[in-house]
Amino acid sequence: MAVGIVKSRVERQVQEEWKGLVAIYLFLGGLGAGAYFVAGTAALLGEGWAHVTTAGLYLSFPVVCIGMLFLLAHLGKPMRAFLSASKLGSSWISRGVVILTIFIVLSFIHFIGVISPGSIEFPAAGVILAMLFALFTMLYTGALLSGSKGYPFWNTAALPVLFMISGLLTGLFLTIIGMAAIDSSLIGAEQLRVMAGVGGTLAVIELLVIFFFLHSATRVRNSRESAKRMMGKGSFIFGDLILGLIVPAIILFVMYFGMAEADAATMTNAALVASVLGLIGGFLLRYAILSTGMATSLDMAGFQFRPIAKLDFERAPIGKLPPE
Amino acid sequence: MTRYGMVIDLKRCYGCYACAMACKAKNRTPPGVFWARVLKGETGKYPTVVRQALPVLCMHCDDPSCQTVCPTGATQTAPGGIVVVEKEKCIGCSYCKMACPYGARYMVEEWESYFPDGAPRSTYEEYVKKEWEEKSGIGVSTKCDFCMERLPEGRLPACVNACPANARTFGDLDDPLSEISMLIKKGRGAVLQPELGNDPKVYYLPPR
Numbered sequence: 001m002a003v004g005i006v007k008s009r010v011e012r013q014v015q016e017e018w019k020g021l022v023a024i025y026l027f028l029g030g031l032g033a034g035a036y037f038v039a040g041t042a043a044l045l046g047e048g049w050a051h052v053t054t055a056g057l058y059l060s061f062p063v064v065c066i067g068m069l070f071l072l073a074h075l076g077k078p079m080r081a082f083l084s085a086s087k088l089g090s091s092w093i094s095r096g097v098v099i100l101t102i103f104i105v106l107s108f109i110h111f112i113g114v115i116s117p118g119s120i121e122f123p124a125a126g127v128i129l130a131m132l133f134a135l136f137t138m139l140y141t142g143a144l145l146s147g148s149k150g151y152p153f154w155n156t157a158a159l160p161v162l163f164m165i166s167g168l169l170t171g172l173f174l175t176i177i178g179m180a181a182i183d184s185s186l187i188g189a190e191q192l193r194v195m196a197g198v199g200g201t202l203a204v205i206e207l208l209v210i211f212f213f214l215h216s217a218t219r220v221r222n223s224r225e226s227a228k229r230m231m232g233k234g235s236f237i238f239g240d241l242i243l244g245l246i247v248p249a250i251i252l253f254v255m256y257f258g259m260a261e262a263d264a265a266t267m268t269n270a271a272l273v274a275s276v277l278g279l280i281g282g283f284l285l286r287y288a289i290l291s292t293g294m295a296t297s298l299d300m301a302g303f304q305f306r307p308i309a310k311l312d313f314e315r316a317p318i319g320k321l322p323p324e
Numbered sequence: 325m326t327r328y329g330m331v332i333d334l335k336r337c338y339g340c341y342a343c344a345m346a347c348k349a350k351n352r353t354p355p356g357v358f359w360a361r362v363l364k365g366e367t368g369k370y371p372t373v374v375r376q377a378l379p380v381l382c383m384h385c386d387d388p389s390c391q392t393v394c395p396t397g398a399t400q401t402a403p404g405g406i407v408v409v410e411k412e413k414c415i416g417c418s419y420c421k422m423a424c425p426y427g428a429r430y431m432v433e434e435w436e437s438y439f440p441d442g443a444p445r446s447t448y449e450e451y452v453k454k455e456w457e458e459k460s461g462i463g464v465s466t467k468c469d470f471c472m473e474r475l476p477e478g479r480l481p482a483c484v485n486a487c488p489a490n491a492r493t494f495g496d497l498d499d500p501l502s503e504i505s506m507l508i509k510k511g512r513g514a515v516l517q518p519e520l521g522n523d524p525k526v527y528y529l530p531p532r
Binding site: 015017018074075076077078080081083084085086087090091092093094097144145147148149150151154293295296298299300301302303304305 | 334363364365366367376378380389392393394395396397398413414415416417418419421422423424425426427431433462463464514516517520522528530531532
């Protein structure tokens with residue numbers, strides 16, 4: 001067994017604090033908020049879109065609540081989480097806690113109003129307010145990362161925009177899955193065609209924002225290595241870009257432009273394929289961004305020093321003979 | 325008012341890691357935690373390659389980004405401008421670690437043994453672990469505090485005391501006649517990453 005540094009120097013500069021659990025939290029937060037935004041829009045469109053509203057509401061706040069559980073699991077001291085709204089003036093975690101709490105309360109009230117008609121009348125102004133907080137939730141998941149000065153790859157205004165677009169798109173996909181799961185016979189072909197058009201457009205916008213985000217990152221010395229690593233990740237290129245965005249966008253545009261005569265069942269099957277791929281892509285996008293974050297280099301008198309995120313040594317086998 | 329700071333003369337530092345070891349010995353930090361570290365960098369091309377050591381620690385910034393992002397107010401600026409963590413308030417979210425451009429923060433999830441092959445902690449390690457849990461805590465953010473409990477006694481931080489090349493100078497930045505202020509003025513003292521606007525209180529004198 002070799003003794004010494006086992007990982008490459010570059011590998012050790014990648015952050016390891018925020019990975020799986022935080023990626024799931026960011027994904028579920030954006031996903032649930034996006035699903036509510038779709039449900040809220042459908043609620044404002046009228047009774048004809050009731051199935052879309054119901055599916056979105058059934059899934060949005062439980063998904064966000066599950067996401068918050070992942071955040072709690074990530075904390076070193078989860079029992080003190082109630083303290084986390086103490087610095088609204090400067091901390092994005094504090095702001096996020098307030099935004100999420102308001103969003104969950106509003107979407108829950110709306111949900112109760114829909115599942116038991118007559119119990120609570122949720123007005124249109126309430127829906128618009130909840131949709132606004134859903135947008136804030138999606139933006140917050142990106143703003144949380146962009147507030148990290150130590151990681152120049154994340155320290156950009158493009159991330160909140162990217163996470164918002166991705167949240168809207170994955171929310172749309174989740175709603176489609178919810179519609180099929182609740183009662184696929186209620187899905188209208190024309191509704192799906194409209195949703196496909198919106199989804200396809202969002203996928204194209206997301207591709208453009210990802211291009212802009214990575215292009216701008218490669219132009220900054222401190223984030224170039226992160227951008228290169230992200231573009232070299234198979235899970236990002238094949239999982240997110242190709243299978244999670246390009247393939248769903250093609251399916252959705254075919255549904256919108258080329259399946260005008262198709263029945264609802266065919267449209268639903270096509271939409272479900274696009275939705276499942278899109279959801280996987282949405283998670284892989286966040287995971288790729290988190291897992292390629294590299295600490296900023298420290299520059300002094302023409303030297304560049306890179307802090308190592310985590311020391312990873314094979315310890316010397318004390319009291320044993322060295323291996324042959 | 326006193327504003328503690330440090331000057332590190334890179335002409336004098338030869339990267340012996342005495343500061344890192346003194347910090348470990350004094351603060352009894354767990355494996356993998358180095359509140360005082362020494363980074364090594366190279367520049368130039370063969371045959372004119374130059375190697376340089378850069379000792380880093382918490383910069384105790386005047387405008388610390390770790391304090392800005394801390395959601396609970398656990399990160400605070402103590403008298404003397406020393407940035408400290410109140411362990412009872414820290415929730416262990418790691419946001420401060422992400423926000424610190426100098427990599428000065430450490431999260432300790434578990435106090436592993438220094439010994440290899442999954443060996444259990446020794447009696448001394450058990451004692452030190454208990455002390456660490458009382459002082460800094462497990463599952464919370466930790467960092468250098470300029471050995472602040474030594475300062476009222478007129479003693480210097482452990483890394484300053486241990487430096488064999490006398491590369492480190494500690495003192496009051498607000499006193500224009502202090503040694504540290506004179507060194508910064510005369511030796512063209514500079515801070516790391518000034519463009520980030522954190523206003524660090526650890527200055528470096530250039531290596532050449």
